Amino acid sequence: MVYADNELFGTFDKESKKYLFMTYAEYNQKVNQCRALLKDLGVGEYGKVAIISNNRWEWATVAAAAYSLKAAIVPMYEAQLPSDWTYILNDSGSSAVFCATQEIFDRVQREVLPSTPTVQASFCLDAPLGDPHAFQTVLSNSDIDDTGSLIKAPVPGDLAGLIYTSGTTGRPKGVELTNMNFCSNIKGATRSLVEDPKEFVKESDRSLSFLPWAHSYGQTCELWSLMSSGASMGICRGVPVILEDLQLVKPTNLFSVPTLYKKVYDGVHNLMESAPPLRKKLMKNALKMGEAKAASDKGLGPKFNTFERIKFSVLDKLVLSKIRGRFGGNLQIAFSGGAACPAEVVSFMDSIGIPICEGYGLTETSPIVTLNVPENRTIGSVGRAIGGVTVYIVDERGNAVAPGKIGEICCAGPNVMKGYYNNQEATDEVISIAPDGKSRMFHTGDMGKMDLDGWVSVTGRIKEQYKLENGKYVVPSPIESAIGMSRFINQVILCGANRSHNVALLVPEWPAIRIELGIKDDVTDEELTNDSKLKDLIDNEIIQSCDKLKRFEIPKNWAFVAPFTAANNMLTPKMSIRRHVVMDAYEELISHMYDDDPIVTEAADGHIREAA
Template sequence: MSIQTLSQLFEHNVATFNKPDLLIYRGRDGKFHNLSTNEFKDRVIHCALGLRELGVKQETKLLLLSENRPEWHIVDFACHLLSAVIVPIFPTLVADQIAYIAENSESEFVLVSNQKQLSKIEAIRDELKRVKQIVTFEVAETEGTLPFERLLQLGREQDERGFFPQAVQLAEPDVIATIIYTSGTTGTPKGVMLTHRNFVSNVLDCAQALRLDTSDRGLSFLPLSHAFERTVDYTYFYRGASIVYSASPEMVARDLEESRPTVMASVPRFYEKIKSRVESSVEQQGGLKKKLFSWALDVGRQKGQNFLNQKRDGLALKLKYALADRLVLSKIRGRTGGQLRYFISGGAPLSAEVARFFLSVGLKILEGYGLTETSPVVSVNPYDRPRFGTVGRILPSVQVRIAEDGEVLVKGPNVMLGYYKMPAETKEVLVDGWFHTGDIGMLDEDQYLIITDRKKQLIVTSVGKKVAPQAIEKEVENSRFIEQVVLIGEKRRFISALIVPDFDALWQFAKAQKLQVADSQELVKHPAVLELMQKEVDERQKHFSNYEKIRKFQLLARPLTLEEGYLTPTLKVKRRVVEKAFASLIEEMYAVGEEAHS
């Protein structure tokens, strides 16, 4: 039987792969524990039967507010067996945002992970008029809540052996599986309706593109509420790979070392931070160790370039690489557990420089491209022939066309049904079956897709010059002293920028230079720091046209964070929010003349 629904994908997994460690998670004791295939199957079925007893049926909407953990997938597949609709919520969202999504989606049930998430629901409980039941994964039973174990027990009491095969058989490919609310860098969140067919077509395509089998362990780190990690995890299930859950960004470094995964998906910020920390650590050590690192990295670059050019290594390079790997490169890989075969990158553009750095130390990053509306993957770089600076080749079931204005259009079984209760917005982006992505791009001679920027984020200066900010921002962020860059210049005379330094590297510089500064506010205003940053910015934008170059910048004394509302849950900058918050600093840059920086 061909797989067309997520219920069938679940059946395929539990019938084909009998693993003692299908799911791996940290318990409350801080240690890793395993959930076997059979245990997973039983819990999914009992969860489905329990939910059915509570009144969940086809098209019932359930809000899922949780970090990555086994219960997330148990609830997800249980709902698929019932043809119910999961509405996943980013665990970083605040109560008011959750209230909007709950009301807009017409959710009748809420499932939460812990007391922190339950507190958000309790704060808006009076607004959740449709909600009939709240289920908690960790919290003890209170008035109005039902512990997850009680839900499973309710399911066990049904003892319906025919339920599972019948549910799989009755599942329909074009039924809505989920409504994912896009975080969005601007505007009101939109509920993206994705069907079973949408997801499954994408999983089958990704399974062809990615090398995965039962020996793999995938670290599930990005929020499962995002389509990227969710589809990657579905692909793990399809291929019989084990899944290791990392519950928080604070734990991911430890989880990488201890769980020793073979594959992991993340966003570019994660890889940029690893590169920056390695470089800062080497800089701090200085002397012979710094020289040894530079030599080893250069040897790794030569080997990496041969791989990209499909050339064989000569004997001399093989010998040098063996020594470089033993002395330096293997130790860097050891920080990722030592077993990683490759990373997957998505959600935002990955700098080619970052990709080359990782390849130099023996770690491939396969960059892909997609959107929530496309379930989400459109393209991915092949394992054997990645091409840095591109987002890879188009997936087999997907069609891509470049419009006259450069916009990337996508068609295929992975394209969404539409936006929930937003027909006008749906018609705006879905025209004759083609989804208008809002991204500007091109296909190279070998049909690798290149994305240059978001259509709506193109900056048009007051003299009519069009500037694509992402490429410039990413290039400047490659400096080890710079963490975040936001270009400014819409209807302005020239391009300026708000820059957040990498404070670890900058404090090292301050210490080495014996700068007399008390805090980060004084640090970013120190003349020596401004001079350093000017050099870094100038060096990084040499190959850009004059009208694209940053003429002035302001250094911010603290990072742009998710908690303060400057970033989306996938760590993209909310440009309008940032520009509004730092309006006075921006105006200072345009108040007088066109000096080098402020």
């Protein structure tokens, strides 16, 4: 077996306080047992196996076992509601469901299974050995397929995954992804990165896995890509302890959304701004030299002379290596997707010696459409099309627009989904014939442009675009990204449809605000919201953040609100803000900012001064 002795999945061990890794050979043994289990359950060709779980080795085991029977997996999130699980199980026709925890298993028994007649078996991954519903128990009782006689090798067009979109609006849709979709995406990204595909991910590479494999980004880009090269991954215990787990796992590669990189960026700048003058100067000089070094390495700046190399080496050891240490100390390359990564954050990561490669895609595209690569990146762009994929920017009639012109981003290639399961109408809405007259083309719903060299930039979601009273169109995403660059602001939602101007709902970054204003611990957040210095601080931050925007785009009012989380249903499981849920929840507060009706609110609102 290839890579048999290589380490694969690492899980935190509470006794040793370390990550313990299983090998590829041990994983293969588990897959053989699980295949026999699924076969005994009657899972066969075109069957559906569901799993409600965060990342863990059992997730990948169930998936591989299902694939080897020509069946498909239906992944779901632990954070979803039982009503979501019920809908997905019924819509997919799943015959078995694997639940991560005892709590989830019990809820499924009580609230889901009575309404899901196709589900014939359910198991708990956490239940102890001996429990009849424990995954470990049924695995140990399964006959191992030593000969491989049970395997039914899938063909490219076979369904591999039925991934239900998280549904920022409406019912989730089941995205049909085939074996060809997944495999072509991995190979296409590899071909776009380097001439020698083996160098994309090395056997010695390791990641810290925290992006959900239930979403195509984490599943394709991390799980299957790393496994295809014999690499390993430690499975993060959860986002709250991610910084601790980075120290334990010490990844060489990291697949993330921009939030993590922004957190480190903010942390460093908060530390720098509150540091004594000498230390502050040292940190600024180190980052400045790191930026110059990154530019020099890319051929965009002069080469360092001997003195500069020595100076950089000293500053790197004193400052930059300590920042890299926050990622575990071994990180060589970071990937970012899911949302635009601010250019300032990308430049910051470059300056500390960890290049970020931004990519772009959707669940429906397996997911990668475009990708920046280490050897050839353009900051502010999401890269160029990966191997085998063609990107089109089209107008409302589906005709390709000229380079540099804004239109809808569309793509054609082997990465495009088969369709939406049991929903031909929805499929027809997003699939058409490409401008070449023959290829199936997927409409992403994103606005963007592409230059003559094929570099793609995303400017916002078509459905999120709105018009002000004066007829001017506003695309909120880039404005929210600009405001969100403030180290005092955690999350942003812009509002203004059919209004005279924009306003903003802001989630504050209280620790940074307190340090900046020198606020004592005995002053509560509620008391602080009425401080005029705070209002001046946020006003100035928004003005500075929006200095490159058009005047009508800048919000004139703002209000602090509570964090948007999955618990309050304002974030999807993949951490996208449910814009309509936020606006519904704060409808009265938004009206108050427009002086529609006087209301009583605990939130503090501010007023933005006009920029000089």
